[in-house]
Amino acid sequence: MKNNTADKIVWAKKDLLGLEYLSREEIEVILYTAQSFKEVTTRQIKKVPALRGKTVVNLFYEPSTRTRASFELAAKRLSADVINIEVEASSVKKGETLIDTGRNIEALKIDIIVVRHNCSGAPNILARSVKSSVVNAGDGWHEHPTQALLDMFTLKSKLGHIEGLRVSIIGDIAHSRVARSNIWGMTKLVAEVTVCAPPMLIPEGIEKMGVKVTSDLDEALKNTDAINVLRMQFERDTQKAFPTKLEYFKQYGITDQRLKKCKKDIVVMHPGPINRGIEMSSDVADGANSVILEQVTNGIAVRMAVLYLVAHAKREIVA
């Protein structure tokens, strides 16, 4: 119960923009706080008054049902008021600028903006333009910090610790914000991270983030404690990387057969939504090693922790 690091550190950040910008201790504070919120979600009345009177705005420039719902539920369980604003990405260029939108939303006297954007760095730009807290709910290929935090939270609850674990991230690393946030977070908590993708989907210089790189799935699975399987999105850049979807499944799909050669209690994660039969087979997705649904449940606790921490970030005391 007692966590020494978490006890000493006081959260001082207004925003959560990415795990690159956090220290190991800060990540541990979030995970520790999330543990307490996890308990809240098991109560009869799953609601606490910690953000009573505060308003959270979900500003989404990209369609997303699950992340938005998870943030919305997290905010509501903290007794915050929530509004959702969806901006069509196609109208962005013609319409109001991000900074103007941010300032207009802030004029509504709100406290936290949760932003999802198809451009990398949009939350960074927003955060320096408004006084409200900004929480990144996924930006371009850059970061998706709450997803990585919930992945780590799930892994920690399954295996007890992160330090020293071998974790392989499999899929389109080049275009994945989930991959980047996972790499920052897991390496800061001293896990041994391997990324595995077809050569064209391994981004330039990724090894400098402190990960092992391979295009051989068997190598990535060997002796690994957990795998995080990314969703394959068949867009312009990814299509070139392999001949067919079926071929991708043959080379990189996670199947029961492949899992049998792995550690018995290997943890299988996926940020969802799953393309069954492309990045993983149904028997794996629904199998005993899969924690995919637990990830969804944990997502709420982690997002509650993040909203709580940024809302009450230690502010400078004016004498």
Added chain:
Amino acid sequence: MGLKEKSKILNKEGIEKALERIAHEIIEKLKSIEDVAIVGIKNRGAYLGERLADKVKSITSTSPPVGALDITLYRDDLTQISEQPIVHATEIDFDIDGKIIILVDDVLFTGRTIRCALDALIDFGRPAQIQLAVLVDRGHRELPIRADYVGKNVPTSLKEVVEARLEETDGRDEVVICEKVE
């Protein structure tokens, strides 16, 4: 600003005796402890709760369920305090519906902590009754709250701070009065 220790109001033995007396009072007042559950308020109240449960057990040979409550999320001063309080886990792994809950804390002062605890408890279910046991009541209530069981009543001034120290958290058992010094 610092704190200067003025006097010790309870030593190890005094604390033990106070808890023992509270245990007897609870049994006497409630007749049966069948429906009793003890919930301590984190941090020190939680340890006192565990000790109180042991006392009850040694008298009645039945041990009531014990839980620990973290009230951080219910504080009414979250937006005012400069330091962000750390949220600890609440551990109540029994159903509180219909139970007589003995809420335990170390020092009863303004009553605001107890108000938080009542709100928090009610989010877990609908207990039959909630009663309050404290090691020390120092007065100066800001809310209409009183304790059902008090280890020791201590008249204090607002300049004073009452500190309960426990083996589990501070390495020794004692309750002291300190004075704020500039």
Added chain:
Amino acid sequence: MKYLIKNGRVIDPASKIDDMIDIIIADGKIVEIGKDLNLKSSETIDAKGKIVAPGFVDMHTHLREPGREDKETIKSGSRAAIRGGFTSVVCMPNTEPPIDNSGVVKLVKDIIKKDALCNVFVVGAITQVRAGKRLTNISQMKKEGIIAVSDDGSCIEDKSLMLGALKDCKKDAILLIDHCEDIRISSGGVMNKSFISTKMGLRGMPKEAEYIMVKRDIDLAEKASSRIHIAHVSCKESVELIRKAKRDNVEVTAETAPHYFALTEECCVTYDTNTKMNPPLRTKEDVEFIKKALADGTIDAIATDHAPHTDSEKDVEFDFAPFGIIGLETALSLSVMELIDKKVLSWPDLISRMSTNPAKILGIDRGNLKKGSTADIVIIDPLKEYIYNKDSVESKSKNSPFINWKLKGKLCDVFVRGKVVMRDESIVVGSS
């Protein structure tokens, strides 16, 4: 009006002068240059502790007029030029409409005549509407007064068209300036492709997008026995290719911009759109190669690639912001700090990269202090330090990553065609 500039360190690489001598200006010309000159009834300018040099020549400027006068005009841009010591600037044809026929050239020339506070030379487009499909009428534009051609901002993809353009330019004895970028490689990129772009999640423009085109241009220029000038060289590989081509006697010249030796891709990490340019900021290693190339003459000139954009265009997501920064007012200071102070170039070398060489490449009679030549002169305080703040920016646009930087080396006085346009750091012509 006659002027006597006394006590300064006069540097004129064209005539190999670096000496404490005086200059007399009269009727727009340098009438005397030598030791201990005296002249009655003239204004004397004491240049003690200062450097007196031929006015700088910027061979790469975007003045935005006509069409985007909200970003810059010939008037505001030439004011910025004076502030930076550029007595001559060369404006690129990517205006709206583009400068791709003699009519537009004439229009621009008329505005220059009316508004410009310094010499403004015009570049015509290589292809019609800069679309890379059909050549423009280069000889006719030349008659109207263009001094070079370029599709800057775009690269001519079609190799046979490029070869044709080079042959045309040879026939018309005019310089072709190419923006080297293979857009199929850089496709949609917004910064240098590297670990930094990977961690920032931004689409990268790899160096090969630049140097593959540099290589092609060198090959085609050799084939056409024509000159070619490579704009804004930013990376090691381009430097090496140009160095080799020069050794092989290909008639290639090259420029770089101050940001390619003053900044690296690391500056992008805050998603500041004032670090977004094309070609993108590169690595530390590239910066070292650019400096070496400036020192050994592989890169002939420092040009600004002054590219004004409004705040509302730049205050957006990194992906959406236009490429480019303003540069006229900071070029000298950045060169002093990065090249002089770091012992990459001597003062005479720097003056040659900023004045003598670009004038020579463009074939204009500027960039020297010879007796009888046009009196385009700058007086520089080489040690003066100042904060470059937004309010001081003369350009209509303020898109500079150097805002609030402490800079060193400042222009004190500027003469254009023998007229004082800046005196004691104050611009004395036109109204702002």
